[in-house]
Amino acid sequence: MPIEAESLKYCCKCSKDVTHIGRMKDSDGRYWCIDCGAKDEEKKRVHAGAVCKGCGESFSKPQLTWIGGLPYCDPCVKKKFAVKKSFFGKIWAGLTGE
Ligand SMILES: [Zn+2]
Ligand SMILES: [Zn+2]
Numbered sequence: 001m002p003i004e005a006e007s008l009k010y011c012c013k014c015s016k017d018v019t020h021i022g023r024m025k026d027s028d029g030r031y032w033c034i035d036c037g038a039k040d041e042e043k044k045r046v047h048a049g050a051v052c053k054g055c056g057e058s059f060s061k062p063q064l065t066w067i068g069g070l071p072y073c074d075p076c077v078k079k080k081f082a083v084k085k086s087f088f089g090k091i092w093a094g095l096t097g098e
Contacts (some may be wrong), residue, residue, distance in 0.1 A: 013031035013040070
């Protein structure tokens with residue numbers, strides 16, 4: 001019967017019956033067994049982005065480069081290195097008298 005079916009809960013990943021065991025529910029109303037939920041959290045954490053320290057925009061992990069433990073987006077990395085280059089260029093010019 002519909003009522004019976006509705007009361008059964010299955011993990012949306014591995015289809016394990018989680019009706020009577022520990023489970024999680026995501027924002028879409030899907031159920032997760034603890035194992036799959038934990039794995040998903042781990043995945044989310046790995047793929048979670050960060051806010052670029054240079055421009056304050058948020059980016060996904062593959063778009064970020066970590067410099068000194070801080071995340072920077074591509075344009076900011078380029079900017080940073082460009083600044084560094086010209087900075088060292090000036091020192092170099094000062095040292096060599098060019
Ligand atoms: Zn599962
Ligand atoms: Zn940036």
